[in-house]
Amino acid sequence: EIVLTQSPGTLSLSPGERATLSCRASQSVSSSYLAWYQQKPGQAPRLLIYGASSRATGIPDRFSGSGSGTDFTLAISRLEPEDFAVYYCQQYGGSPLWTFGQGTKVEIK
Amino acid sequence: EVQLVQSGAEVKKPGESLRISCKGSGYNFTNYWISWVRQMPGKGLEWMGRIDPSDSHTNYSPSFQGHVTISADKSISTAYLQWSSLKASDTAMYYCARLFWNGFQNYFDYWGQGTLVTVSS
Numbered sequence: 133e134i135v136l137t138q139s140p141g142t143l144s145l146s147p148g149e150r151a152t153l154s155c156r157a158s159q160s161v162s163s164s165y166l167a168w169y170q171q172k173p174g175q176a177p178r179l180l181i182y183g184a185s186s187r188a189t190g191i192p193d194r195f196s197g198s199g200s201g202t203d204f205t206l207a208i209s210r211l212e213p214e215d216f217a218v219y220y221c222q223q224y225g226g227s228p229l230w231t232f233g234q235g236t237k238v239e240i241k
Numbered sequence: 242e243v244q245l246v247q248s249g250a251e252v253k254k255p256g257e258s259l260r261i262s263c264k265g266s267g268y269n270f271t272n273y274w275i276s277w278v279r280q281m282p283g284k285g286l287e288w289m290g291r292i293d294p295s296d297s298h299t300n301y302s303p304s305f306q307g308h309v310t311i312s313a314d315k316s317i318s319t320a321y322l323q324w325s326s327l328k329a330s331d332t333a334m335y336y337c338a339r340l341f342w343n344g345f346q347n348y349f350d351y352w353g354q355g356t357l358v359t360v361s362s
Contacts, residue, residue, distance in 0.1 A: 167348040169286075176336055176355055177278075177286065182348040220286055224347050228302035230276065230288040 134159055134226045136233035138219075144241040151208040153236045155221035160201045165224035168197055168206045171235075172217045180219075181206060208238075216240050243267040245275075245337050245353035252359045253327050260323040261356045263337030270318035271295040274340040276349065277311060277322045281333045291340065292320055327360045334358075 135158040145151055155166075163184035169177040179188040181197035184204055194209040208215055221233040248262040263275060276291040290301035294313040301311070310323045320337055335356050338349035 164346045169349070171286075176352040177338075177349075178352070179348055179350050182341075182350075183346045188348075188350070222286075222349070228288055228304070229291070229300055232286040232288065235285045 133228065134161060134223055134231055136221050136223060136231055138221060138233035138236045140236060141234075142237045142239060144239050145211055146241045147211050147213055149211050151206075151211055151215070151238055153206040153208075153219055153238075155199075155204040155206070155233050157202045157204070157223060159226075161204075161223045161225060163200050163204075166197075166199070166204050167222045169220045169222060170215075170217050171220065177220065211238070213240075243339070243351045245339060245351055247335075247337060247353040247356045250357040250359070252361070254362055255327055255329055255360055257327050257360075258323070258325050259327055259358065260321050261335060261358065263320045263322075263353050265318045265320070265339065268339075271315050274342070275311075275313065275320040276338050276340055277309075277320075278336045278338055278349075279305075279333045280336065280355075286336075289322070289335075294318075294320065327358075329360050329362075331358060332360045 137156045139154045166184040168181040171177045185197045196207045218235045218237045220235050244266045246264045271294045274291045277289040279287045289305045290311045292299045292311045292313050294315045313320045337353040339351040341350040
């Protein structure tokens, strides 16, 4: 099983600040199969980034993804009030076929 | 507009059976796999399994194999997640999600609103 470890568990920041979220895989992951999702309380997850760095339709350009191999990053350049949420990375490959990281909560400081 | 609409919340007793549903609309249902994802209270996302609605071929996570059954009825564009004997530990929110796969990338591009399953005696 490919385990995804996200850090930090919680990120306390103020609106306007930059957020950097990490996702580390237990073994190499194809960048094509690395995605990021945002989940707000009481809502379903929403696709943000696919292919490690491509923004999904309608996602603002303050969100960016990067990385390769075992280390991936989601950056939010300037936090807006609606960006405070939980973020999950996800990969495809191995068994089980798809796995998620445990999540990083971005909270208002 | 692509939509996945799930059935409503359920309250069941341990040992009871249950089937929840996920109806797709706004796209050709047989062209995209559907996955089910569990989220236990206050916890993260866990992939349970997937189905290809065109031929009902399934794959399950080892963690869920044998405990749940995923099926689909392509004639009504609906996927199902089924339990034959619920446990209290099955209490969770369950999401269906459409898998986009173009041959070299895949990701869950549309999600249902979730179905809350509560199992309690």
